[in-house]
Amino acid sequence: DAKTTQPPSMDCAEGRAANLPCNHSTISGNEYVYWYRQIHSQGPQYIIHGLKNNETNEMASLIITEDRKSSTLILPHATLRDTAVYYCIVRAMNAGNNRKLIWGLGTSLAVNP
Amino acid sequence: KAGVTQTPRYLIKTRGQQVTLSCSPISGHRSVSWYQQTPGQGLQFLFEYFSETQRNKGNFPGRFSGRQFSNSRSEMNVSTLELGDSALYLCASSYLPGTDMNTEAFFGQGTRLTVV
Numbered sequence: 001d002a003k004t005t006q007p008p009s010m011d012c013a014e015g016r017a018a019n020l021p022c023n024h025s026t027i028s029g030n031e032y033v034y035w036y037r038q039i040h041s042q043g044p045q046y047i048i049h050g051l052k053n054n055e056t057n058e059m060a061s062l063i064i065t066e067d068r069k070s071s072t073l074i075l076p077h078a079t080l081r082d083t084a085v086y087y088c089i090v091r092a093m094n095a096g097n098n099r100k101l102i103w104g105l106g107t108s109l110a111v112n113p
Numbered sequence: 114k115a116g117v118t119q120t121p122r123y124l125i126k127t128r129g130q131q132v133t134l135s136c137s138p139i140s141g142h143r144s145v146s147w148y149q150q151t152p153g154q155g156l157q158f159l160f161e162y163f164s165e166t167q168r169n170k171g172n173f174p175g176r177f178s179g180r181q182f183s184n185s186r187s188e189m190n191v192s193t194l195e196l197g198d199s200a201l202y203l204c205a206s207s208y209l210p211g212t213d214m215n216t217e218a219f220f221g222q223g224t225r226l227t228v229v
Contacts, residue, residue, distance in 0.1 A: 034217075041222075042222060042223075043117070043203050043205075043220030043221050043222050043223050044156070044203070044205075044220045045220070046217040046218065046219065049217065087156070101146075101158060101218075102158070103148075103155050103156035103157070103158075104155060105155045106155065
């Protein structure tokens with residue numbers, strides 16, 4: 001199964017960009033990279049996903065390296081409300097050709113005033 | 114549009130009992146996935162249902178089961194509860210099943226189950 005590796009924790013100053021790295025060296029060619037975040041006591045929230053091109057939406061930007069073995073989620077102007085655990089996920093394929101999300105332990109981002 | 118609704122929000126059960134958790138997906142969504150979240154293990158996939166059929170299953174014992182109704186609402190059941198089943202159980206809905214590569218999932222607030 002494709003898995004991801006993320007640093008367990010990061011700090012960021014309010015108003016600055018938060019760059020969250022993720023390694024997914026075993027990713028397959030047709031597997032997407034997804035990012036979710038989970039604010040304490042809430043369910044995970046979808047942020048963004050991509051295949052090989054860089055993606056941007058109203059929440060964040062996703063930069064995927066050319067070899068697709070790593071990616072970076074960028075929150076351009078972090079606020080205190082961005083304090084959460086951020087999960088980088090790739091879909092894994094099982095023997096039945098069904099895909100499921102494999103979640104790691106994520107990165108706990110603390111945005112400081 | 115209403116989000117994913119999970120009931121109950123909190124539950125306390127004793128060992129050996131069984132429990133049923135409910136999930137109502139976003140209107141129009143036909144896929145429902147269930148996850149178990151514990152501090153040490155993170156989110157672990159339980160199973161996924163689409164159009165009343167189980168499409169995918171994680172590595173959990175047979176005590177964990179689920180079903181989906183014709184209105185896409187889903188229930189999961191855990192029988193013979195063990196202390197280790199204490200966790201946050203999350204439900205996610207999406208329009209298409211997880212086998213579709215370009216689908217985002219919307220999560221509910223979860224049900225916090227405590228087994229004593």
